[in-house]
Amino acid sequence: MPPTPSDNRRFAFWRRSVQARVVLSVIVLSAVVVGVIGWVLIRQISDGLVDNRVDISVAEAGNETKVAQERLDSAGTTDADPTTQLRQLVDSLVERGRARGFEVVVQGPVDASRGQGTRTSPGVRPVSVPADLRAEVERSSGVSWTYTRIRYDSDQRRGAVPGVAVGDQVRLPSDGGTYDLFLLFDFGEEEDTVALLRRSLITAGVLLLALLAGMTYLVTRQVVTPIQLTRRVAERIASGRLTERVHVSGEDDIARLGRSFNSMADSLQTQIRRLEQLSLAQRQFVSDVSHELRTPLTTVRMAGEVLHGERNSFDPTTRRAAELLQTELERFETLLTDLLEISRFDAGAAALEVEEVDLLSVVRRTVEATSPLAERRGVRVEVSVDDRSEDPVTAEVDVRRVERVLRNLLSNAIDHADVSGETAAGLDGDLVEVCLMADRRAVAVTVRDHGVGLQPGQSAQVFNRFWRADPARARTTGGTGLGLSIALEDARLHGGWLQAWGLPGRGAQFRLTLPRVAGEDVEHSPLPLSPAGLRDLGRRRRTGAR
Known part of the structure; x- marks a missing residue:
């Protein structure tokens, strides 16, 4: 029979209450000791009474028999x-x-x-x-x-x-x-005496156990109560009420523990406030710099567009400089936009604009948007969806943010695809696979490339800001190093996951998992993180290739 909620509450009280465990342990151990001592005493007293009574009875019987025989002999x-x-x-x-x-x-x-x-x-x-x-x-x-x-x-x-x-x-x-x-x-009479003694010992044992339980409760209360108060203060501090402190009185070990706890809380409060001020200053600096750079950047960009528009009238060296200037200005503007977005995430100002959409159409639009980059790189992009359901794959999401996540993942996969030919696994190195699948509570999209892959331990580092697997490798897409970091924050803002898998020479796969209903928790993903698991899902319906 499964445990009932009341049983679970009792077990939880037993696990959490030190005082209850100590009192019950003392009662049980005392009951064992009192029971053993009482049993020994009753045995000794009853054996003594019986043995004494037997000796008296045997002696008296022998005397009575002797007297009776003497009377018979004297009668003739x-x-x-x-x-x-x-x-x-x-x-x-x-x-x-x-x-x-x-x-x-x-x-x-x-x-x-x-x-x-x-x-x-x-x-x-x-x-x-x-x-x-x-x-x-x-x-x-x-x-x-x-x-x-x-x-x-x-x-x-x-x-x-x-x-x-x-x-x-x-x-x-x-x-x-x-x-x-x-x-x-x-x-x-002896039996009545032993019974009276047994009742007396049981009564005395019960009273002794009750007295020991009360004494143990009072003693443990003196120790447990300050600990409970300290725990409540620690929970308040953990919830953000950094000014809470333990009331301390006396000079014993409990009082010294309380003073040490208060000293630790003061030190933590100082460090936390210092870090908060530093973090606030950093966020404010990034935000201010990003805003302040927009005006000169706009001016420089306008001048760069003029030069770029007249580049054909320049000599080859000047024309190349104008083209590089325009490219770097676009990358610089993208970097400023990403920095502003990061500052909004850090400040907790990012918010969702949720609407119910068909994610398959979102995936197709993102693939269309990245098709020029794929064509320049010579990469083919295939999109597949589970064919077990004919219903649209709908979810309540912020379309702009989901498109940005998918665009970052596709751009990253295209940038790292192996366009040289066959991979070590025998697959097309220039192929990027996008898979979409949903169940009743969640929807998942995976983006798979067959490039250089990831070293062990790098699947978590790829989401760090400005992190690069190979610092010496040039970016072909002009990325800022913040794309995956922003994508991770977008996924978390939806209450979902963004995870990475990769092996050296086997490529990498990124999985985006989102709840189908905004505000619900994601407990599992419809798609496996490892590409090997995708092959076990059975036949998938190809919806497009580029």
Whole structure:
């Protein structure tokens, strides 16, 4: 049966509460110790009571048997017949038993040829004497004893009481017969004493456990309460309330811990504020520089366009300089635009303009937009989509940002494609593959190239600002080094993922995963990150190639 929510709450309380675990541990360990000690004490006391009672009973039985035999011997053989003499013997023993607390069972004569009879104290059943004790008394001379249960007739007592049976033999002078004499001593008082002692020990143990639990609770509370207060303060500091501090009083270890915590919080607050000021200054600097450079850049760009428009009238050297100037001005303007976008992300000012669109059309538009670059590089771009559904692949996204992400990924793949021919894996090096797939909650787009690939550990570094896998390699697309960083921020702004895979000589693959409904969390991606997983998805419908 699966655990219920109440069970989960109890388990959570047990895992989180040190005080509960300590108190319960003390109770359990104390219960074990008290139980062992109580059991040993009860065993020793009960054994002592029983052993003492047995010794007294055996001694008393032997004395009673001796007195009874002396009376029989002094009576002689002519005073009475055997029946009368036996009755007098039993009556005297029963009378003495009432005063001394024992019961009498007489059986005999032992010689079975003359018949046997049994006489007992009123209400006592002969089965109170165990058979093995009867056999022992008949086999040996002397006193024998054993533990037994004294059973009474229903009109006397219910059930049976514990006791000891002591047996010996006496001889009747009137007929010379030998009779088995058993004296049964009741241990009811000893049993009541042990029961009272057991109840007393249990009551004392329960009270002791309750006292220990209360003491443990009070002691642990003195330690746990300051720790709980410190935890709450730490949670407030973690939530951004940097001015929170622990109230400290006293000079003990807990107070010293609180002072150390407050000192650490002061130091962290100082460092965080310093870093915030530094970050704010950096963001402000980037924003100010980007804005301030726009005016002179516009002027320089206008002048560069004039020169570029008149380049055919220049000499070859001047014409080449005008073309390079125009190219670098365009790259410089793109860099400024990316820096402004990065500054908006850093300042938390970026926002989505969500609308429901067909992502297949977005992919096609992006491929069309990058087709001139692909043609210049001699790269073919293929687009494929899952053919298991005829419905449009729609999602609630910011179209401008998604197009920018796909444009960055395609430009990067085209720039790194191997246009020299076949790759080491036997694939077309000049091929860039774009795959689109969606499920009920997410949509994914992968962009695959067959270029130089990525070294181990570089799949995370590619999203760093201005990072390049090969610093000595020239950019053919005039990139700024911020494209993948901005693409990653755009994906995160949607609540999605942007991930990279690559192997040396095997190319690279980037995967963009977005939720189909804005604001939902992405738990999985419809497409695998590794290209090997794409081949396991089965047949895909080709929608276009360029």
